[in-house]
Amino acid sequence: MSPSTPLLREANLTEIESLALSSQLNMADGHARQELTEAQRSIIDELPDLFGKAAAQPVDDLEREAHGAYLHLLRQHSYPTGPGGVLTCYSSSVAMEILSRSLAASGGGPVALVHPTFDNIPDLLRGNGLRLLPVEEDVLHHGPVGEAVPEAVRCLFVTTPNNPTGRVLAEERLAAIAAECAARDVVLALDTSFRGFDTRSHYDHYAVLRDSGCRWVVIEDTGKLWATLDLKVGLLAYGDGVGLPLAKIHSDILLGVSPFILVLVTRFAEDAAAGGLTDLHRFVADNRALVRATLADVPGVSFPDVDARVSVERVDLGDRPCLDVWTRLRQGGVYVLPCGQFHWADPARGDRSLRIALARPPGALDAAVRALRAVLLDA
Incomplete structure (x- = not known):
């Protein structure tokens, strides 16, 4: 792909991420690429x-x-x-494709989708012939439930914690939205792929969904937490x-x-439960502080x-x-993500911000x- 601005505007985020896979300064994709801990x-x-x-060992076990x-x-x-209640997939994107095809096969109908969010979600839904309606994050989190x-x-599709904003749907708000979906026979679908990073999203979503009586689907993802060279599973629960x-x-x-990846996921989850998850939270917080401190005085x-x-x-670039900025960074071998594509219903809203991945070696x-x-100060 040429790095020219017109082509970049047409590319999806995964295409942009693929440009960075061989770079030493790949801060584009949200996959885990930090160094392993001693325990890992x-x-x-x-x-x-x-x-x-x-x-x-039997695969079911x-x-x-x-x-x-x-x-x-x-x-x-x-x-x-119970049997079949959680379907194991190669990735969360495969789980998303299964959900999209299932909605289309059972009559389609409009899908309300949180805005902004990672663009492969709207792409997969649209690719299966589904019409999308944006639900702004402020409405989703704080507006009248009927507007959410x-x-x-x-179907209402919510990413929580959201990518790229990190916003988490609170337990009381999830319960209210789930009750509204139950009353109106709307499927409530959640993508919780970034759940592991934020303890505010560790309340029991499944209990809330079960108690609401709504029809629900949840996508989970092990691939964001641990630097296992993309050996991961996506989970589709319903x-x-x-x-x-x-x-x-x-x-x-x-x-x-x-089955080998299943065993690996189990071992890394056991390590995380023994303190590795707390260490990861501290690592990400330190890297976030590094980004903010380095750019804090840039006008x-x-x-x-x-x-x-x-x-x-996310970094707001002001009037740049x-x-x-992305093009100049790429010329220097540095890769981040432009945010226009996250705003899948209104890309212009992301034209002056970018996203930096934090699951990287600090150096x-x-x-x-x-x-x-340096690019921003020269812009």
């Missing part, structure tokens, strides 16, 4: 034994262990444990009576994920997501066009942010 390196030393365990270790780590104690669930929608052909479409796409720059805890940070992050500082 010891898990890697166990790989021969873990491979043997994966080969010897390995799935139950991985689901339990990961979801209990995040205090999701009421997740469905627009009239005549078939309640009884959801009325969507999720299991059938899951079987259309895959038989199952690698016009601000940080709109003051309470964010997820592993990405983001795509110009590389420091070099990238110093390069950004």
